[in-house]
Amino acid sequence: MSLAQWSITVLWIGLTLYALLAGADFGGGFWDLFAGTSRGGRPQRELIEHSIGPIWEANHVWLIFVIVLLWTAFPTVFAAVMSTLYIPLTLAALGIIVRGAAFAFRKASDELGLQRLFGAAFALSSVLTPFFLGTVAGGIASGRVPLGLAAGDLLTSWWNPTSVLGGTLAVGTAAYLATTYLCADAVREGRHELAEAFRRRALVTGIVLGAVALGGIVVLHTDAPRLFDGLTHRALPLVIASAVAGVASLLLVLRRRYLLVRVTAALAVTTVLWGWALAQYPYLLPPAATAGVTIAAGAANPAVLSATLIALGVGAALLIPSLLWLFLLFQRRDRVPSTP
Amino acid sequence: MLPLNGYLMLTGCVSHRIAPAGTSPIDLLAAREQMAISLGWHIILACLGVGMPALTLFAEWRAVRTGEQAYRLLAHRWAKAMGVLFAVGAVSGTILSFEMGLLWPGMMSRYGQVIGLPFALEGIAFFIEAIFLGIYLYAWDRLPPRQHLLSGIPIVVAGVCSAFFVVTANAWMNQPRGFDLTNGTVTAVDPWAAMFNPATPPETIHMILAAFMVTGFVIASVYAVALLRGRRDRYHRLGFLIPFTAAAIITPVQIAAGDYAARFLATNQPTKLAAIEGVYHTGSHIPLTVTGIPVGDQLRYGLEIPDGLSLLVGYSPSTVILGLDRVPAPDRPPVGVVHLSFDVMVGIGFAFLLLGIWLGLSWWQRRDLPRSRWFLRAAGVTGIAACCALEAGWVTTEVGRQPWIVWGQMRTADAVNPAPGLVVGLVAVLAVYVVMTIGTVSVLRRMARSHRLVAATPDAGAGGDR
Numbered sequence: 098m099s100l101a102q103w104s105i106t107v108l109w110i111g112l113t114l115y116a117l118l119a120g121a122d123f124g125g126g127f128w129d130l131f132a133g134t135s136r137g138g139r140p141q142r143e144l145i146e147h148s149i150g151p152i153w154e155a156n157h158v159w160l161i162f163v164i165v166l167l168w169t170a171f172p173t174v175f176a177a178v179m180s181t182l183y184i185p186l187t188l189a190a191l192g193i194i195v196r197g198a199a200f201a202f203r204k205a206s207d208e209l210g211l212q213r214l215f216g217a218a219f220a221l222s223s224v225l226t227p228f229f230l231g232t233v234a235g236g237i238a239s240g241r242v243p244l245g246l247a248a249g250d251l252l253t254s255w256w257n258p259t260s261v262l263g264g265t266l267a268v269g270t271a272a273y274l275a276t277t278y279l280c281a282d283a284v285r286e287g288r289h290e291l292a293e294a295f296r297r298r299a300l301v302t303g304i305v306l307g308a309v310a311l312g313g314i315v316v317l318h319t320d321a322p323r324l325f326d327g328l329t330h331r332a333l334p335l336v337i338a339s340a341v342a343g344v345a346s347l348l349l350v351l352r353r354r355y356l357l358v359r360v361t362a363a364l365a366v367t368t369v370l371w372g373w374a375l376a377q378y379p380y381l382l383p384p385a386a387t388a389g390v391t392i393a394a395g396a397a398n399p400a401v402l403s404a405t406l407i408a409l410g411v412g413a414a415l416l417i418p419s420l421l422w423l424f425l426l427f428q429r430r431d432r433v434p435s436t437p
Numbered sequence: 438m439l440p441l442n443g444y445l446m447l448t449g450c451v452s453h454r455i456a457p458a459g460t461s462p463i464d465l466l467a468a469r470e471q472m473a474i475s476l477g478w479h480i481i482l483a484c485l486g487v488g489m490p491a492l493t494l495f496a497e498w499r500a501v502r503t504g505e506q507a508y509r510l511l512a513h514r515w516a517k518a519m520g521v522l523f524a525v526g527a528v529s530g531t532i533l534s535f536e537m538g539l540l541w542p543g544m545m546s547r548y549g550q551v552i553g554l555p556f557a558l559e560g561i562a563f564f565i566e567a568i569f570l571g572i573y574l575y576a577w578d579r580l581p582p583r584q585h586l587l588s589g590i591p592i593v594v595a596g597v598c599s600a601f602f603v604v605t606a607n608a609w610m611n612q613p614r615g616f617d618l619t620n621g622t623v624t625a626v627d628p629w630a631a632m633f634n635p636a637t638p639p640e641t642i643h644m645i646l647a648a649f650m651v652t653g654f655v656i657a658s659v660y661a662v663a664l665l666r667g668r669r670d671r672y673h674r675l676g677f678l679i680p681f682t683a684a685a686i687i688t689p690v691q692i693a694a695g696d697y698a699a700r701f702l703a704t705n706q707p708t709k710l711a712a713i714e715g716v717y718h719t720g721s722h723i724p725l726t727v728t729g730i731p732v733g734d735q736l737r738y739g740l741e742i743p744d745g746l747s748l749l750v751g752y753s754p755s756t757v758i759l760g761l762d763r764v765p766a767p768d769r770p771p772v773g774v775v776h777l778s779f780d781v782m783v784g785i786g787f788a789f790l791l792l793g794i795w796l797g798l799s800w801w802q803r804r805d806l807p808r809s810r811w812f813l814r815a816a817g818v819t820g821i822a823a824c825c826a827l828e829a830g831w832v833t834t835e836v837g838r839q840p841w842i843v844w845g846q847m848r849t850a851d852a853v854n855p856a857p858g859l860v861v862g863l864v865a866v867l868a869v870y871v872v873m874t875i876g877t878v879s880v881l882r883r884m885a886r887s888h889r890l891v892a893a894t895p896d897a898g899a900g901g902d903r
């Protein structure tokens with residue numbers, strides 16, 4: 098593999114981790130929004146807050162990683178994406194701010210009115226942010242972002258059938274991932290009635306998500322023929338794997354095998370993301386009205402790519418053990434009965 | 438449109454030059470203000486993120502060593518506030534990385550790869566900081582005391598490293614190095630040379646010291662107000678003395694570092710120094726002008742110290758100082774804003790020095806705080822003053838660099854996103870930041886108030902606030 102290919106691979110790993118980890122966080126906010134009245138929904142909200150709390154900060158870093166790596170390794174593509182998709186990205190950035198701040202504030206405030214206000218801001222931005230990020234993915238995948246500064250249409254580049262599909266899938270995936278985590282957390286805490294509630298939601302979301310994905314095939318066929326072509330040819334094995342993993346996780350939810358569901362649900366998301374990458378390979382910005390940009394053509398200077406990759410490698414050697422310690426500490430915490 | 442144009446000229450935004458087709462001057466102004474607001478907001482949180490872990494660890498270390506309740510209580514409360522501040526700091530930083538592309542795609546398209554490495558390293562440092570902060574905050578009674586203390590050290594180290602990395606990127610914007618340009622595209626790149634550019638030492642040293650000063654004075658000012666209100670127990674005294682002493686000790690070092698930064702400008706960015714000091718004409722025997730406003734091409738109504746600047750830069754009145762007349766008019770930064778914000782920073786720096794000396798004398802004589810309530814009143818505003826100095830310093834640096842976004846290489850007007858409607862983005866960002874500011878302040882105040890309630894009930898130990 099070339100340095101440029103290594104770079105995009107590492108970037109895509111970061112994107113996958115962001116989708117899986119932060120995706121579940123966004124989904125937590127989604128269910129917070131639909132948890133009902135402040136009294137009735139309290140146990141659910143507490144569970145959500147409890148599952149998100151400790152590791153939220155760490156999950157969030159993946160997005161920054163993706164952005165920084167994109168501008169370092171593929172600067173012209175970064176500039177094209179950011180300038181053309183200025184509107185949804187600004188909205189997503191604002192959503193991230195509101196979400197993070199509101200979550201921290203809600204945790205720190207002890208008055209019901211304030212908690213409700215911050216809670217609503219947290220929940221709403223948790224739904225809107227993944228939606229806008231999904232529209233960005235749709236705009237790129239359907240070839241609506243040409244090279245150059247704000248060279249694409251500022252509105253239709255992200256408000257089009259593929260983008261709306263992308264946004265909907267992003268929200269749905271986040272919600273679904275969250276239910277699988279929440280079910281397992283609820284069982285571990287011995288809150289079986291909560292686990293059952295989230296199990297029902299997991300089933301409904303899973304079925305809806307599957308239906309949207311199927312319908313999406315029709316949308317892509319007309320709106321993004323190149324992407325459709327890639328998905329049904331080169332990336333077909335991954336698409337099938339995703340469908341299989343999706344069905345398998347529904348069956349596992351039915352049988353209440355929550356820990357295994359995490360694996361299959363994660364697999365379903367991962368295969369979709371890598372399927373997309375494979376479908377538009379070797380393009381970063383796929384051609385449509387204008388010539389696209391390939392990975393090789395968009396790549397930065399090799400000296401930059403190698404320095405960055407080496408730095409990331411050294412960083413990973415520091416990060417992985419620390420991250421493991423963090424996760425171990427929290428898993429252990431849940432097994433020890435909480436000491437007063 | 439005249440007032441607007443006047444403002445644009447004042448801030449160096451148009452500097453007699455028409456923005457490229459597609460970007461209206463209003464949108465350019467909006468982009469710059471949006472960047473300034475989000476950076477100005479983030480930098481305060483970032484400073485607290487760099488400085489607070491060190492102070493908290495110090496308090497915890499004293500608690501472990503002496504077993505004294507007051508230290509434990511301080512460590513617990515600072516840690517709790519740190520959790521909120523870190524979360525807000527992290528999201529406000531995230532939006533910055535978006536804005537680099539949303540607002541300045543022209544710069545990122547060409548130079549993103551040159552300054553990418555420090556940001557990638559910064560990302561690693563942030564990640565480590567976040568992980569260990571998670572461990573530190575949530576594992577308080579799941580780890581033995583000594584281990585818990587140790588788990589805080591990576592937070593301090595990573596915080597300082599991240600400040601260093603990100604400021605190297607800013608230093609590069611002042612002293613761009615490490616790349617070859619052929620026909621407007623970057624060809625060869627040496628990312629390490631870009632990172633360790635000549636401006637890196639003065640800027641990073643000055644910035645990291647500023648972070649500790651800001652943290653120290655901000656925390657100390659909270660306790661100074663409590664002391665003024667009569668809460669003079671050991672907890673409040675320590676809460677004041679630890680951060681204040683730390684910041685006061687750093688102050689003289691910071692003044693030396695600032696002097697170093699200014700001297701560096703004299704040789705490397707003379708146009709910026711000329712704007713800072715209002716030197717319009719190259720010459721020797723240049724005075725040092727404190728305050729004053731630019732009228733025509735001279736500073737008026739200021740306090741002039743004859744030969745002052747020449748003496749400061751070259752230790753001799755005949756030292757030649759390069760003036761703004763050395764560069765064509767469109768390449769000159771605006772004098773008014775840069776000069777005044779520099780004076781604000783330096784003024785505050787010396788005021789801190791006097792305050793530190795006051796405390797030092799009183800401690801030396803009678804091992805206690807000065808008796809005068811004026812001392813505590815002054816200490817009560819050091820937090821806000823430190824933040825003002827910080828912002829003023831950044832305005833000096835960033836506006837003093839105008840009209841360049843990359844010194845001598847790319848103009849700000851050529852870097853901005855040509856998309857219309859950046860003003861709308863500015864308004865939205867402004868609204869969110871106002872709400873976020875109110876939220877942060879009110880949550881922290883509530884936290885302080887509930888702590889006070891807990892402290893008022895008898896036998897509330899260190900665990901009482903958790």
Ligand code: HDD
Nearest residue numbers: 640644647650692695696698699783786826827830831834
């Ligand atoms: C607590 C805050 C604080 C205090 C008390 C001072 N500074 Fe400062 N100064 C900053 C905080 C700051 C900063 C963190 O805001 C800047 C912006 C960029 C940088 O590296 O540091 C800065 C920039 C800055 C620059 C511009 C550097 C450049 O553009 O490359 C100069 C010349 C000085 N400072 C000089 C001084 C002097 C002579 C001081 C003596 C009292 C001083 N500063 C006190």
Ligand code: HEM
Nearest residue numbers: 469472473476477480603604606607831832835836842849
């Ligand atoms: C790595 C660090 C930094 C980078 C890469 C950076 C980058 C930029 C960019 C791209 C702009 C817009 C172009 C311009 O007007 O010059 C800008 C402007 C500005 N930045 Fe920085 N900046 C950094 C640090 C800071 C910090 C920490 C502050 C804190 C207050 C700051 C204050 C400002 C201000 C006040 C402006 C507006 C200048 C004006 O209105 O004329 N900068 N910066």
Ligand code: HEM
Nearest residue numbers: 161482483486487522523526527530531533534563600603
């Ligand atoms: C253009 C300039 C800047 C960008 C793009 C930027 C980016 C970021 C990002 C993405 C984060 C969040 C990381 C996380 O989730 O943990 C962050 C946080 C942080 N930034 Fe910035 N930053 C900039 C300027 C600065 C400056 C000048 C400093 C200097 C001290 C700084 C210090 C920090 C620190 C210490 C944090 C950790 C959060 C905290 O401790 O509060 N940043 N920044």
